[in-house]
Amino acid sequence: MTGILESAPQSSQSRLLEEADLNYRALRSAEAVRLYREYLTHYADRADVRTYLGGALLNMRQLPEALVEANRAIALDNRYAKAYTLAGRVYTEQQRWDLARKCFEQAVALEPGERETWYFFGRSSYDANRFERSIEAFLEALRLGAGQSRVYENLGLAYEALSQFRDAEKAYRQAVELAGNTYRPYVAYGVFLFKRGRMTESLPLLERAFRLEPNAADVRFELARVLYHAGKLAEASKVLEGSLPSNECRLHNLLARIFSVQGRSSEAEREVKSLKNCRDDSGSWKEP
Amino acid sequence: MALSAAPLTLFEDRSSKSGIDFVLHNSRTPEKHQIETMPGGVAVFDYDNDGYPDIYFVNGATQPTLEKSSPKYYDRLYRNKGNWSFEDVTRKAGVGGTGYNIGVAAGDFDNDGHVDLFVAGVNRNMLYRNRGDGAFVDVTAKAGLASDRWAVAAAWLDYDNDGLLDLFVVNYVVWDPAQEPFCGDAAGKNRTYCHPRFYQPLPSRLYRNNGDGAFTDVSAASGVAAYEGKGMGIAIADYDHDGWMDVFVANDTVPNFLFHNERNGHFREVAFEAGVALKDDAKATSSMGADFRDLDNDGWEDLFVTALANETFPLFRNLGRGLFSDNTYPSLTGLVTLPLSGWGMGIFDFDNDGWKDVFTANGDVQDNTELFSSRRSRQENLLLLNDGKGKFRGQAIGTPAHHRGAAFGDFDRDGRLDIVLTRLNEPPVLFRNTMGTGNHWIALKLVGNRSNRDALGARVFIRNGSLKQVNHVTTSVGYACSSEPIVHFGLGMSTVVDQIEIEWPSGLRQTIEKVKADRYMTVHERR
Numbered sequence: 128m129t130g131i132l133e134s135a136p137q138s139s140q141s142r143l144l145e146e147a148d149l150n151y152r153a154l155r156s157a158e159a160v161r162l163y164r165e166y167l168t169h170y171a172d173r174a175d176v177r178t179y180l181g182g183a184l185l186n187m188r189q190l191p192e193a194l195v196e197a198n199r200a201i202a203l204d205n206r207y208a209k210a211y212t213l214a215g216r217v218y219t220e221q222q223r224w225d226l227a228r229k230c231f232e233q234a235v236a237l238e239p240g241e242r243e244t245w246y247f248f249g250r251s252s253y254d255a256n257r258f259e260r261s262i263e264a265f266l267e268a269l270r271l272g273a274g275q276s277r278v279y280e281n282l283g284l285a286y287e288a289l290s291q292f293r294d295a296e297k298a299y300r301q302a303v304e305l306a307g308n309t310y311r312p313y314v315a316y317g318v319f320l321f322k323r324g325r326m327t328e329s330l331p332l333l334e335r336a337f338r339l340e341p342n343a344a345d346v347r348f349e350l351a352r353v354l355y356h357a358g359k360l361a362e363a364s365k366v367l368e369g370s371l372p373s374n375e376c377r378l379h380n381l382l383a384r385i386f387s388v389q390g391r392s393s394e395a396e397r398e399v400k401s402l403k404n405c406r407d408d409s410g411s412w413k414e415p
Numbered sequence: 416m417a418l419s420a421a422p423l424t425l426f427e428d429r430s431s432k433s434g435i436d437f438v439l440h441n442s443r444t445p446e447k448h449q450i451e452t453m454p455g456g457v458a459v460f461d462y463d464n465d466g467y468p469d470i471y472f473v474n475g476a477t478q479p480t481l482e483k484s485s486p487k488y489y490d491r492l493y494r495n496k497g498n499w500s501f502e503d504v505t506r507k508a509g510v511g512g513t514g515y516n517i518g519v520a521a522g523d524f525d526n527d528g529h530v531d532l533f534v535a536g537v538n539r540n541m542l543y544r545n546r547g548d549g550a551f552v553d554v555t556a557k558a559g560l561a562s563d564r565w566a567v568a569a570a571w572l573d574y575d576n577d578g579l580l581d582l583f584v585v586n587y588v589v590w591d592p593a594q595e596p597f598c599g600d601a602a603g604k605n606r607t608y609c610h611p612r613f614y615q616p617l618p619s620r621l622y623r624n625n626g627d628g629a630f631t632d633v634s635a636a637s638g639v640a641a642y643e644g645k646g647m648g649i650a651i652a653d654y655d656h657d658g659w660m661d662v663f664v665a666n667d668t669v670p671n672f673l674f675h676n677e678r679n680g681h682f683r684e685v686a687f688e689a690g691v692a693l694k695d696d697a698k699a700t701s702s703m704g705a706d707f708r709d710l711d712n713d714g715w716e717d718l719f720v721t722a723l724a725n726e727t728f729p730l731f732r733n734l735g736r737g738l739f740s741d742n743t744y745p746s747l748t749g750l751v752t753l754p755l756s757g758w759g760m761g762i763f764d765f766d767n768d769g770w771k772d773v774f775t776a777n778g779d780v781q782d783n784t785e786l787f788s789s790r791r792s793r794q795e796n797l798l799l800l801n802d803g804k805g806k807f808r809g810q811a812i813g814t815p816a817h818h819r820g821a822a823f824g825d826f827d828r829d830g831r832l833d834i835v836l837t838r839l840n841e842p843p844v845l846f847r848n849t850m851g852t853g854n855h856w857i858a859l860k861l862v863g864n865r866s867n868r869d870a871l872g873a874r875v876f877i878r879n880g881s882l883k884q885v886n887h888v889t890t891s892v893g894y895a896c897s898s899e900p901i902v903h904f905g906l907g908m909s910t911v912v913d914q915i916e917i918e919w920p921s922g923l924r925q926t927i928e929k930v931k932a933d934r935y936m937t938v939h940e941r942r
Contacts, residue, residue, distance in 0.1 A: 225600055381695060387738050
């Protein structure tokens with residue numbers, strides 16, 4: 128009797144946790160947060176659940192709240208590596224590079240075989256302009272079997288930052304080979320080739336990315352930019368036109384340039400006006 | 416590193432035996448005051464009219480008084496004795512200066528044939544009138560140019576085409592040493608210079624030359640005062656060929672300004688419309704130095720801007736019709752400049768092949784970069800050689816240092832443009848151009864009559880065979896510096912220029928046919 132009574136709520140809590148995890152993986156972060164929090168009202172001492180809750184909060188850019196959960200998880204279990212990884216990711220977003228580095232170092236010391244941690248360590252090091260360390264971390268992630276496209280893509284970026292263009296291209300090519308239906312590696316390699324003055328090779332990659340994800344702002348911008356520089360103005364404006372997100376300053380900027388060259392003055396003026404009013408944390412005219 | 420190692424034949428370092436013993440002192444402090452990152456300007460100009468360009472260096476001062484408490488802080492004037500030998504004539508010329516100075520602009524504001532000097536400094540500017548007897552006199556107060564703002568750079572231009580040089584002063588930010596914020600690592604151990612966002616922006620100032628030794632502040636009337644930026648470099652050109660000089664101001668981390676001359680004493684700020692406020696990706700750069708000249712020989716003046724590491728140095732191609740295209744990556748200047756922080760720069764044809772190249776003076780803004788980044792604090796300079804097909808090849812020049820100013824002139828009059836560079840807390844570098852290309856050249860000194868005497872703003876068109884080029888007279892080049900107002904052209908293998916056409920600021924056009932190459936030529940504006 129007692130066992131049944133006890134197992135009934137446990138089973139419903141397990142389902143709650145499964146549902147929360149499903150939402151987390153599907154990037155339905157708000158719902159994941161709600162469900163994790165509900166679960167934690169029953170089992171407040173679960174370091175792993177607090178870490179996943181923090182991850183969902185991080186996805187929602189609620190950085191202080193995510194950090195609180197990371198610290199609570201560490202307080203509950205100071206040998207739980209994923210909690211340090213979460214804290215490192217939050218500190219990276221906050222540009223608190225030293226703290227981020229310490230967290231990642233702790234995480235890989237506790238669990239050196241955790242390739243995800245090495246990947247985020249690499250990302251954090253890249254953002255901190257520590258490109259050599261970033262490369263080491265990505266290579267370690269790959270050595271551990273993280274053959275994901277995104278690791279190669281980021282490895283390419285790090286090599287590029289150090290002007291090691293041959294290695295960068297090799298990494299980008301690997302990323303594209305493993306990309307499947309993921310568009311980002313095509314963008315990364317396409318942009319790299321554009322920067323190297325190889326527009327003809329760049330274009331098919333960006334077109335492929337556009338077919339995979341026609342609504343992504345980065346794809347539209349990069350494809351339109353190459354078309355613009357290749358003199359294909361009509362095609363470039365077609366890629367950009369339509370409902371532009373008001374916070375995607377680069378799209379307004381490029382479209383203004385294209386309209387101006389095409390002599391479409393009133394449309395150019397409209398885009399310049401949008402650009403001047405544009406506010407965007409990830410690529411605006413705001414102070415970097 | 417993507418840069419090729421520079422063959423020794425490009426430039427020869429003539430600093431050590433030149434007689435120049437100047438050291439640029441930024442008076443660095445543990446508090447890392449923002450002003451320490453910014454010196455120092457250098458001017459190349461012929462102060463004694465002997466035909467050889469001389470050099471003037473501005474210098475820092477003691478902190479926190481901002482006074483030149485010791486001779487080591489004096490600004491210095493060196494007379495070119497020829498044969499790469501210079502003598503210090505600072506005391507005789509009376510140009511040791513006061514205050515913590517950043518930039519300099521040379522121009523003959525009173526049209527008396529003797530080039531004068533404006534010095535831009537921290538909360539204090541200064542105008543020296545060249546008396547023509549080897550000495551200068553401080554006329555700041557009389558001229559009405561005193562200021563309590565932090566100015567970084569200035570440019571002489573005749574914005575109203577009245578034959579008198581006016582002055583555009585670029586101000587940076589509001590700075591109070593007592594309010595210097597802490598920037599650095601979380602532990603508070605390692606301090607860095609703060610990001611410009613910690614300081615309030617300032618508008619530039621425009622002063623109209625009254626012609627009687629005094630200037631009128633027309634910043635508000637001209638529209639310039641309405642735009643607050645964090646100005647660093649300034650470049651002048653008539654970019655839309657309407658006969659009136661326009662002004663580009665390179666702003667640090669906020670959108671650049673392009674002031675279009677409306678021909679009625681007013682400027683309209685059009686950087687967004689023209690496409691030079693931001694890069695393609697809508698990011699503002701930490702714009703430092705700028706120059707405005709035709710890089711692709713299509714007759715339109717292009718813009719090159721230096722910036723900080725991880726930003727690239729933007730190259731804006733002038734498409735005509737008042738529009739520019741961000742050609743940084745298609746020109747291959749993007750990836751090669753990505754690791755560099757550039758300050759002084761200039762667009763000149765260093766190898767005399769008929770295509771203008773770009774030189775940038777580099778060094779990070781931080782003096783402890785390695786503590787925080789894979790980037791380098793002390794950096795080599797960069798020569799971007801123009802292949803004539805819209806692309807550039809990078810070449811590292813010199814040894815790593817905290818380079819700042821760069822000014823250009825032909826010190827030995829051999830037709831190859833030389834460079835003087837300043838470095839924080841080190842002596843300057845004097846680079847003799849030794850490129851043995853066998854290419855030919857021509858250089859013009861223009862003397863205005865109806866136009867301002869320096870002929871600043873005059874455009875010169877040359878044609879030799881199928882190659883056409885244009886250049887213009889300006890002393891405002893790069894960052895906080897002033898270069899020789901000689902109009903220089905590389906001619907490749909041509910030994911004769913078929914035609915030279917000069918378009919004076921007065922509107923007068925003068926044509927000269929069949930001119931032999933490899934010579935300096937003085938042309939006076941027809942009366």
